[in-house]
Amino acid sequence: MSFNIALGGINASQKDLDVTANNISNVKTTGFKQSRAEFADVYASSIFSSGRAKVGDGVLTSSVAQQFSQGTLDFTENSLDMAISGNGFFATASQIGDQDYNFTRSGAFKLNNESYMVDNNGNYLVGFPVNETTGTSQSSSLATAQPLRIPDTAGAPSLTENVNLSFNVDSRSNAVPMKTGDDPTKTGYVEGRPFNPEDTGSYNTSTSTTIYDSLGESHVMTTYYVRRAEGQGGENDPGKKIPEDDNTYWDIYTTVDGQGVDAKQQDSEGTVIEGTEAEPTAAFSGGGPYQGIRVSFGSDGKPNSDSPGFTDETFRDxxxxxxxxxxxxxxxxxxxxxxxQDPQGDRLPTQYASEFEVNFLEQDGSTLGRLTKVETAEDGLISATYSNGDTRYLGQVALVRFANEQGLTQVGGTSWKQSSASGEALAGQANSGTFGAIESSALENSNVNLTKELVDLISAQRNFQANSRSLEVNNTINQTILQIR
Structure with a gap:
């Protein structure tokens, strides 16, 4: 019997050595959880035996239990790397649409050739669907989870249809004269200076913005602002003559990539509103003449409500x-x-005694966007930023927990599968309830304490030697007995 006891001790010591060696070998494995060999004594008895004189029958390995304590975080430069700080596992699927999930703490993810987030084994990271614009979660059930994909382009180009513009023009600006009269010999004749974007003296100031055509190509649209003098205007065209008592008119002209374009203010039927036409431009290398618009400010520096181009607190579009x-x-x-005006209608054009300033400038439309940045929030919400300024929410990383983590079945590759002992997989959002937060650009190191493992290795070795010695002593005793004559 003593042979079996010593042999059981040797086997247990060998198991302890194996577990310790496995821990040490995985000390740098991302997401690895150390194991612990747990032993129990063997004790056999019967109803007719005396327990007072009974000796135990040795030892056996009752369990090799993994320890799911938190590992330290190692921060990286890869925005696709993720670590869980707290409870939970990432869920991965070997194929798109497959719901036979593996669960892991290793967050070393990358993109495959189809822009899906995968681990080192090619398994797809799954997440919850969200609203692409607002990031609002649409479900937190593992049944609705789907592989997370990060497209490298953002949609199709869209042409610019609206430009929101608010500005302040300087009321102290000198007016640019317009031609008055047709006969230079007559008294009061003024030689006009028609607007020409190539003549910096023919306008007071300008500003530019980028617009997009239907193919997504960008163009520079420039608006020019010209202060007009009181009492001036075509002598034979009184409709365009500025009243003597009003010096608040500005003509606005537009060019695209240096080419002149017509601008007009229209009523609901598409008819140009009388009195809103600016003086035509001069002919220049960008063509001409072209039509601009005329706007007016009141004595309070705000858009003039009595001018033809006024509507709803500001100028007509x-x-x-x-x-x-x-x-x-x-x-x-x-x-x-x-x-x-700005989209909210809070910032309107003004004419104050202050330098020209653009208070608001924004346009719609976009070109084809290229991926420039990926970010993952603590709740697992993944957002992608593109070169055209678009930001899209692509999904929310799903986290899963179990009632009994030690009941999970190891499948290799730092992954586990659900078992009857672990209980059902419970999915949820990171950084909520009992689920841990997700740290972006970080990896969870192995939770192996190398110093402790080396001490355990020495202890296991000595146990092995002691049991070997016990086996040797038993063998010597048996040899002695056999040699008795």
Whole structure:
């Protein structure tokens, strides 16, 4: 019997050595959880035996239990790396649409050739669907989880249809004269200086913005602002003559990539509103003449409510025929509306005694966007930023927990599968309830304490030697007994 006891001790010591060696070998394995060999004594008895004199029958390995304590975090430069700080596992699937999930703490993810997030074994990381614009979660059930994909482009190009513009023009600006009268010999004749974007003296100031055509190509649209003098205007065209008592008129002109374009203010029926036409431009290398619009400010520096171009606290939208300048095959009929206010209607054009300033400038439309940045929030929400300024929410990383983590079945590759002992997989959002937070650009190191493992290795070795010695002593005793004559 003593042979069996010593042999059981040797086997247990060998198991302890194996577990310790496995821990040490995985000390740098991302997401690895150390194991612990747990032993129990063997004790056999019967109803007719005396327990007072009974000796135990040795030892056996009762369990090799994994320890799911938190590992330290190692921060990296890869935005796709993720670590869980707290409870939970990532869920991965070997194929798209497969719901036979593996569960892991290793967050070393990368993109495959189809832009899906995968681990080193090619398994797809799954997440919950979200609203692409707001990031609002649409489900937190593992049944609705789907592989997370990060497209390297953002949608199709869209042409610019609206430009929101608010500004302050300087009331102290000198007016640019217009031609008054047709006969230079007559008294009061003033030689006009028609607007020409190539003549910096023919306008007071300008500002530019980028617009997009139907193919997503960008163009620079420039608006020019020209202060007009009181009492001036065509002598034979009194409709365009500025009243003597009003010096608050400005003419606004537009060019696209240096080419002149017509701008006009129209009523609901599409008819140009009388009194809103600016003086035509001069002919220049970008063509001409072209039509601009005329706006007016009141004595309070705000848009003049008595002017023809006024509506709803600001100037009417200016319709600009930008497509007439395109030669690349884009939509030649493209028109955009310049809206003289921010989208909320809070910032309106003004004419104060202050330097020219753009208070708000924004346009819609976009080119084809290329992926520039990926971010993962603590709740697992993944957002992608593209070169055209778009930001899209692509999904929310699913986290899973179990009632009994030690009941999970190891499958290799630092992964586990659900078992009857572990209980059902419970999915949820990171950083909520009992689920841990997700750290982006970080990996969870192995939770192996190398110093402790080396001490355990020495202890296991000595146990092995002691049991070997016990086996040797038993053998010597038996030899002695056999040699008795």
């Amino acid at each position: 200016a319709t600009v025929a930008v497509g007439s300048t395109y030669s690349n095959g884009a939509n030649a009929n493209q028109e955009l509306a310049i809206k003289f």
